[in-house]
Amino acid sequence: MYNKGTIIPGLIIFVGLMLFAVLWDGGEKVEAPKPEKPVGYKECVKPLQYMKESHMELLNVWRDEVIREGKREPIEVGGVMYEKSLQNGCMHCHTSKKKFCDTCHEYASVYPYCWDCHVAPQEDVALKEAR
Amino acid sequence: MDSSRRKFLKIAGISAVAGIGAPSALNMLMKNEVRASSEGGGHGAQTDAHGGEGAHAAAPVGKRYGMVIDAVKFHDTPGLAEKCIEACHSYFNVPNFGNKKDEIKWIWQMPFTNAFPGDESHYKKDERTHAMQFMLLCNHCDNPPCVRACPTKATFKNADGIVMMDFHRCIGCRFCMAACPYGARSFNWRDPRGSKDGVPFIKKINPEFPTRMRGVVEKCSFCDLRVKRGLQPLCVEATGDTKAMVFGDLNDPNSEVSQVLKARFTIQRKPSLGTMPSVFYII
C-alpha cells in the first residue's frame, strides 16, 4: 500500500473519532422521558400515537390553516372545543413547557424554535378556557 | 470505449434520470396544484365571499376591510392617539428598542407633510393642518407592491383584503420594506425579547399573542384575529365612542365605514401610485 505510514494512523484516528460518541456513553441505561400529563383531561385533539409521531405536522397544518387560510374557528374533539393554537390551544391543557414539551425534546436533542416567538405560559397558570 | 457501449450507457443514464424524475416531477406538479388552490388568499376560506382576490381594474368583490381615520377628532381629543397606539403595541408585543435605528412601529403619528408628501406649498399657511398629526399604519392596499415583491409569499393578501404577514415563512430579505411606498413595515433588527440596562424591550409580554424573533418583518395586520371573531381592531376599539376611527367592510354598502365614505370627502396617501389603499383620512 502506498503511503502506509499516513493512511493507517489516519484510518485509526478517523474510526476512533466516528465511534467516540458511541463508546463514551455506551452501555449506560437512560430513562425514557416522562412528560407530565395534564390533570383532568382524558384525551387530546388527536390520538396519542399520532401526537407522539406527528404533533409537529399538526402544528404546521394549523399554522397554515389559521394564518394563510384564515380558518380560525376552534375545532371540536370529543365534545371539547380547542383553539387551533400552540399558545392558546395546546398550552391551555399542557400548561408547563418545562415539564411537558422539554422533557422529550431534551431527551431527543431536538431544539424546535417555536418558543423563540411563541410565549410559553407561566408555570402552572392555565390560560383562559377555550370556548 | 467502443461506441456501442457508450451509446448504451448514455441511454441507460437518461432512462434512469427519467425513471426517477418523472414520478417525482408529477408528484410535485400535483402537490403544487393543491397548494396553489389553498394558498394565496384563500379561495375556499369564505363561504359567503367569492374569492377576495382579483383586484384589477374593477373593484374587488367579496369582503374588503378598510378604515376611515378622522384626523380632526384625533386633534381635538388629546391623548386619544397615544391610547390607540398603546392598545395595539401592548397586545401584539411590539418592542421598544429606544432608538430610531431599530425602531418597530405598527401604528404611529406624523405631521401632514410627512403623511401626505407632495402636497406642500409655502403658501398653504393653514395652521390647523400644520399642527395636526395623522395616524399612519399599513394601508392594506388593494394592489400591494409588497405582496408583489415578496419572494416566498410570506406576505400575502387574504380573502378579506387584509395584507397578512406569515412570520414563519419570512426570510427577512426586506424586499417588502423597500417596496412599500408608505414606510409601514418594520424589521426586527435584533431579538425583541432582549433588554437594555435591565429594561426589557417588551414591557409586558401578552401571553395570548406570540412575540416575533429577530430577522422577520412585521406590520399592522388590521387585527385579523379579532376581525374574524367579529370584533373591531384594537386601535378602533380604543377610540371608544369618538368615532375617530371607523372600520368595516368597504364593499358592504350598509356598513358604517361605507356610510362615512359616502357622507364625507376623504384623502388617501399617495393615490397616484395605483396601490389603492384601504385607509382614508378626513382632514
Add this chain to the structure above:
Amino acid sequence: MLEKSLKGNLGYWAWVLFLLGIIGVGVICYIVQYNYGLGATGMSRDVTWGIYISQFTFLVGVAAGGLMLVLPYYLHHYKDFGRITILGEFMAIAAVAMCMLFIMADLGQPMRALNVVFHPTPNSMLFYDMIVLSGYLFLNVVCGWVVLHSEYQGIKYPSWVKPFIYVSIPWAVSIHTVTAFLYCGLPGRHFWLTAILAPRFLASAFAAGPCLLMVIALIMKRTTKFDIGRVAQDKLVTIIGYAALLNFFFLGCEIFVAYYSRIPGHMHTLDYLYFGLADHSTGEVFNNLVPFMRASVVMGFAGIGLIFVSRYLKSDALLALSCILIFVSFWIDKGLGLVLGGFVPSGLEQITEYVPTFVEIGITAGIWATGFFIITVLYKIAISVKLESEKAA
C-alpha cells in the same frame, strides 16, 4: 486540473494566506451578526438595504461583464479573445458566488433561504433573481470547466457545450436585467422607478467587469508568463471605454429629466447624492455621500480619458490605473449611490443616513476575499493549463 492550484511560488501562497486571513475575519464577524441580528449593521427602519445588497448589485454586473469576452469570440468568432474567454467565465463564477454570499449575509433568517425554492412566487423579482443567478453559475461552471478541460487534454471541446455557451450569452444580460427589475418596479421609490435603470446597469457592468479582468490580466502578465496579447488588450479598452461613456450618458439623461422637469421626487435623491439634502422640517443637512459621488464622477471621466491615452501610449501602467479608476467609480456609483440613494428621502420624506458598522465591513471584506480566493484558484488552474497546452503546441 484542481491540483494545479496547489502548486505555486511564495508570492502565490502569501496571497492565498492573506485572503484566507480576511475570510477568517469575515466569518467571525458573521457569527457576531448571526447571534445579534442584523442590527449589528448600520441598516435601519428607513434604510433597509445597505452595503450587502449594494455589493450584490454591483457584483451581478461584474458577473455579467464576462459576457463581453464570450460574445465576441463565440458568436462573432473574434479570434483574439479565444485565449481569454475562460478568464471571463471564471470571473463570472467568482462574482456570482460573491453575490450569493452577500444575499445570504443580508437575510434576516438565512436558515429559511430555501423558502424561495419551496414556495415559488412568479410575481416576485427575487424569485427570478434566484433562478437566473443559480443558472448563470451553473452555465459558467459547465462551460468554463469543460472547455478548459478539453484544452488540458489537447482536444477540441465537445459539441454539446455549444448550446450552453450560446444560452449563457442572453443569460448574462438577463441576470443584470432581473437585478435591475428588483429596483425599477417598485412604485414607492422614485429614484429607482426609471426605465433606464436596466440599460444603465448593463452599461456600467460591461465596463466594470472587463476593467477588473484587465487589472488581473496585467498582474498576471507581471507574475506569470501569461500575456493576453496587445490586440485583445486594445479591444477590451474599446469595450470598456464605450461602455463607461454610455453609463455616463445615461446618468446625464437622468440628471436632465430630474432637473429640467423639477419634479421633487426625481430631484431629491440626486440632490442628496451630489449636493446634500436638507430635511424640510428641521433644516438639518445630510450629505455623507456627497464626496464619494463627486469623486465617482471625477474618477470615471478621468479613467475614460486615461484608458484611451494608455492605448495610444501603449502604457500598461496607465491602463491599470485607468481601469482601477473606472472600476472604483462604478463601484461607488452603483454600490453606494444607487442602493443607498433609493432610501433617501424615505417614503415619508424623512432622511436617515446610513453608515456601515465594523461588523458589516468585516463581513463584506470577507466575502470579497472569498471572491478573490475563487478567482485566484481558478485563474491559477486556467493559466497553468493554457501555458502548458500552448507550450506543447
